[in-house]
Amino acid sequence: MSDKIFDIGIIGYGPVGATLSGLLSSLGLSVVVIEKNKGVSPTARAINTDSEQLRTFNFLNIAAEVIANSRNLKKVHFTDSQFNPYTTIDIPKEDNLGWPPTLLFYQPELETIIRNNNQSYKNLKILENTEAVNIEGTNPIRLDIRNNRKDSTIYCKYLIGCDGANSFVRKYINAKLIDFGFDQDWIVIDAHTTKQIDISKNEAKQICDPNRLKTYVPGRRNHKRFEFKLLRGESKKDFTKKKVWELLSPWINKNNSKIERAVVYKFHACIADKWRDKNIFIAGDAAHQMPPFLGAGMGTGIRDVLNLSWKIYLAIKGKAEENILDTYQQERAPHANWTIQQAKTIGEMMEQYSYREKGENYVPSNKGYGEVFPHLSKGYYGDPSDGLIATPFCRFDLDLSGKDSDEYFGWNFGLISKKKLTNEIDLILKKMNIKVLSVNDKNINLKNYFEDANYLLIRPDKYLFSRSKTNSELKEALSELEKQFSLIT
Numbered sequence: 001m002s003d004k005i006f007d008i009g010i011i012g013y014g015p016v017g018a019t020l021s022g023l024l025s026s027l028g029l030s031v032v033v034i035e036k037n038k039g040v041s042p043t044a045r046a047i048n049t050d051s052e053q054l055r056t057f058n059f060l061n062i063a064a065e066v067i068a069n070s071r072n073l074k075k076v077h078f079t080d081s082q083f084n085p086y087t088t089i090d091i092p093k094e095d096n097l098g099w100p101p102t103l104l105f106y107q108p109e110l111e112t113i114i115r116n117n118n119q120s121y122k123n124l125k126i127l128e129n130t131e132a133v134n135i136e137g138t139n140p141i142r143l144d145i146r147n148n149r150k151d152s153t154i155y156c157k158y159l160i161g162c163d164g165a166n167s168f169v170r171k172y173i174n175a176k177l178i179d180f181g182f183d184q185d186w187i188v189i190d191a192h193t194t195k196q197i198d199i200s201k202n203e204a205k206q207i208c209d210p211n212r213l214k215t216y217v218p219g220r221r222n223h224k225r226f227e228f229k230l231l232r233g234e235s236k237k238d239f240t241k242k243k244v245w246e247l248l249s250p251w252i253n254k255n256n257s258k259i260e261r262a263v264v265y266k267f268h269a270c271i272a273d274k275w276r277d278k279n280i281f282i283a284g285d286a287a288h289q290m291p292p293f294l295g296a297g298m299g300t301g302i303r304d305v306l307n308l309s310w311k312i313y314l315a316i317k318g319k320a321e322e323n324i325l326d327t328y329q330q331e332r333a334p335h336a337n338w339t340i341q342q343a344k345t346i347g348e349m350m351e352q353y354s355y356r357e358k359g360e361n362y363v364p365s366n367k368g369y370g371e372v373f374p375h376l377s378k379g380y381y382g383d384p385s386d387g388l389i390a391t392p393f394c395r396f397d398l399d400l401s402g403k404d405s406d407e408y409f410g411w412n413f414g415l416i417s418k419k420k421l422t423n424e425i426d427l428i429l430k431k432m433n434i435k436v437l438s439v440n441d442k443n444i445n446l447k448n449y450f451e452d453a454n455y456l457l458i459r460p461d462k463y464l465f466s467r468s469k470t471n472s473e474l475k476e477a478l479s480e481l482e483k484q485f486s487l488i489t
């Protein structure tokens, strides 16, 4: 291999590594990806995505294609053993990001969409059938790789391990997994209907049957996902073909459906205590794992890589000090931690609901689904108790250009302003390369944001950094922005 030093090395071309490689390549960085397998993994593990991920996919111009190949979920029910709902969560068609908050996809297809788009980046090199076997040094990082028993070496300035649950990079940086004490065996069955049948198409069910917890999710087109908890003493070998069809009998049968796979998984919950060592990072399942009840494992990884992309870009381009990279784990780990807890809570709610048929009166304190993700615990200025600061900023259509606000700001820091700016602020904004959008009072999407404020600062990942009323308050927010992200202006 040549002595070229890539800006970025990524180990693992699963959904998280593929998204990251697209994001960084779209920013113009030179990227090399090392993946030990060839082609998209055929297993449809993740099935659910959300509006924040669609916003990320929109950075790659593939959100519309993802939506066109997905199904909108309208409701989730927690039910008794006979499918009578204990509680139902209605899912709106769109949230304030302008995307569906829950969308059901087929993972091999989603990964194909991401990979096909990645082919358009000339600065992205994908090495499949190639395993990363050794990491050395820091500046540059030396990566020893093996392809078909032939060893070679590549070099990169930054390395990101998107190498899944058994991450080799996580072990290399000596990160330990913090265990949440949740381990359950479930059999996951992917099936495809071959005929039109009467089966719920836009509603998922968490069936809290005291004899066995079950999940039904209608996938995109004819894909259907079923999950069944293993009972005490049961193991993989108990799930013969006959047994699997028996479990599926309330929904589908051999005459109207085909089984793609039935696999026993250990649902597990853990998070790494360290996500970075100098210029080496971990993201996705390498950094955290959770049971799939919330459908947020991959989503948490996609949030990681959006957070990391613009920070690495600024550091490489000399627009921010290396310290900006400390904010990656500081911002992402507490958020991921909440998500793992919430996924675990849903599993516990199913268990608790199941006791109702045994006469217990369980009343949950948590909705399970539709709970609002927490605001960032760092990386903002002002009071986040307004429910706006440190959360994803909305997306809205621009008045004249036909573009929307996400397209307008792209990867830039942004200022949305309702009032005139002083010359002094104007100069600071130019120096800091902040893109300005002037809006009027009538924009309905911005009503809450402009309550007692005239200026909104957003980050490149479209999280709201601050709301300010006066020019002098804005000046303070700008200086805080510079400080918190170690910007070089």
Ligand SMILES: Cc1cc2nc3c(=O)[nH]c(=O)nc-3n(C[C@H](O)[C@H](O)[C@H](O)COP(=O)(O)OP(=O)(O)OC[C@H]3O[C@@H](n4cnc5c(N)ncnc54)[C@H](O)[C@@H]3O)c2cc1C
Residues within 6 Å of the ligand: 011, 012, 013, 014, 015, 016, 017, 034, 035, 036, 037, 041, 045, 046, 047, 048, 049, 130, 131, 132, 133, 162, 163, 164, 165, 167, 168, 188, 265, 283, 284, 285, 286, 292, 294, 295, 296, 297, 298, 299, 300, 301
């Ligand atoms: C049953 C089930 C249902 C799920 N449902 C959802 C859901 O609805 N929504 C959701 O968001 N998430 C869901 N998840 C979680 C989701 O599938 C994972 O979080 C996601 O696939 C992780 O992606 P990743 O890219 O981080 O890791 P992976 O997909 O594991 O990819 C890691 C890649 O790294 C490669 N690799 C590893 N080591 C090396 C090496 N040394 N050299 C080269 N390559 C290497 C591997 O070959 C692999 O391709 C579910 C999971 C399961 C099991």
